Amino acid sequence: MASYQIVTDSTSDLTPKLVEELQVEVIPMEFILGDEVYHNFPDAREMSSKEFYARLRAGEMSKTNQINTVTFVETFEPFLQRGLDVLYIGFSSSLSGTYNRALEAIAQLKKKYPQRRVVPVDSLAVSMGEGLLVYYAALKQQAGASIDEAAEWVSVHRYSLSQYFTVDDLNHLKRGGRVSGTAAFFGTMLGIKPVLHVDNEGHLIPVEKVRGRRQSLAALVKHMGKTAQ
DSSP, rough: OOOOEEEGGGGGOHHHHHHHHHHHHOOOOOOTTTTTEEEETTTOOSSOHHHHHHHHHTTEEEEOOOOOOHHHHHHHHHHHHHOOEEEEEEEEEEEEESSHHHHHHHHHHHHOTTOOOEEEEESSOOHHHHHHHHHHHHHHHTTTOOHHHHHHHHHHHHHOOEEEEEOOOOOHHHHHHOOOOOHHHHHHHHHHEEEEOOOOOOOOEEEEEESHHHHHHHHHHHHHHHHOO
């Protein structure tokens, strides 16, 4: 295997099994629920998805923190000390400042380890889109691709992703500042379900509004049919 370590964020939503099989390092994002700060580890060791969503449905509000510069330094540095380079595939910089914190860490480490490299790639994606890029980068690595070849593959193919999704509860978008309280209230009354898309610049944009859960899922299938190759 090529001598570099692939690192990503937990926003890539890789399963514990895939993390182990691909031998990637996943940095957990922080989220706040109630008065406690939790870390979103792939194995959900601090809180299960079931508990998290149950508490949201009960009316609690969750906020997230960026991965800070210190955490990136602490994650990257052990690999550099072992003589490995690092390929970091990060959460869309258009949706979070996390990627920029990684760049700050890389600048610090470059001075300390001039013979080693940390190569960053902005996935311009989130969730399974980001995870898919990490997955294929790891397969490239296992097949012998160099760090530059793997980084180039991700940089090119991030524009081939088709990321559409819908939500069943507008209140979650309201809490995240994506829709106004008024829009959430009337949308809920009318059964409106938005279809959203992550564009090629990594922005989250609404593309369609339909009525009812079934129609929203049908809309996803429609968009998949238009974009699948």
